[in-house]
Amino acid sequence: MHRTMRRLLIAVAHGDDETLGAGGTIAKLADDGVRISLCVLTDDDGSRSENGLGATPRSSAIEAAAKILGIERVRIHSYGDNRLDTVGQLELNRVFEREVREFEPDTVFTTSVSDLSLDHQIVSRAARVAGRPGRGSVREVRCFEVRSATDCGEASGMPAFRPNCWQPLDASHLERKLEALRAYGSEVESWPSSRSERGVRALAEYRGSQVCREYAEAFELLRSVL
Secondary structure (H helix, E strand, C coil), X not given: CCCCCCEEEEEECCXXXXXXXXXXXXHHHHHCCCEEEEEEEECCCHHHCHXXXXXXXXXXXXXXXXXXXXXXXXXXXXXXXXXXXXXXXXXXXHHHHHHHHHHCCCEEEECCCCCCCHHHHHHHHHHHHHCCCCCCCCXXXXXXXXXXXXHHHHHHCXXXXXXXXXXXXXXXXXXXXXXXXXXXXXXXXXXXXXXXXHHHHHHHHHHHHHCCCCEEEEEEEEEECC
């Protein structure tokens, strides 16, 4: 049996996590008529500068990328970049629980606890709490990989990212992902960085090759109720 997805909530710590991790899938689902909401906990790049001084707001880039991908609803909070560990887990759980109540998603996408980024781990736990059985409309929860975070986790002693779900992509959806990534400006790095356009394309080709498709994105499917 196949469960039809109708409403998707994407829960992330930083603007660009959603694009790097699932941008192609988001574009495809939007084209298929899925209603999509994005909830981002931070709105700055404070970790890029000493003591967070001179941090640059990223709300305009988040909104621009969301429009390219077809995300219709965006909620941006103002917690500090790489400072989510200074916020109580209960408070962050409640942010996503409120999103689940208001948007009523049947599916949640989020980052992986395998990531080197502590922000990503914290968000993943909060999203799982919000999407737990019996507390709302969520029937499926998936985690995606974010280059330079997920791929560095295992080498640093984190559990490995173990995909068990692949979304094949058309070339047009991959190009939308790359276009959305460009909206983040300096977050796009030069090759051979895994966060470069070439690196993103290489990962899509690799994940596609795992399922005999040209391009794909991979997920850890945590729960799916048919």
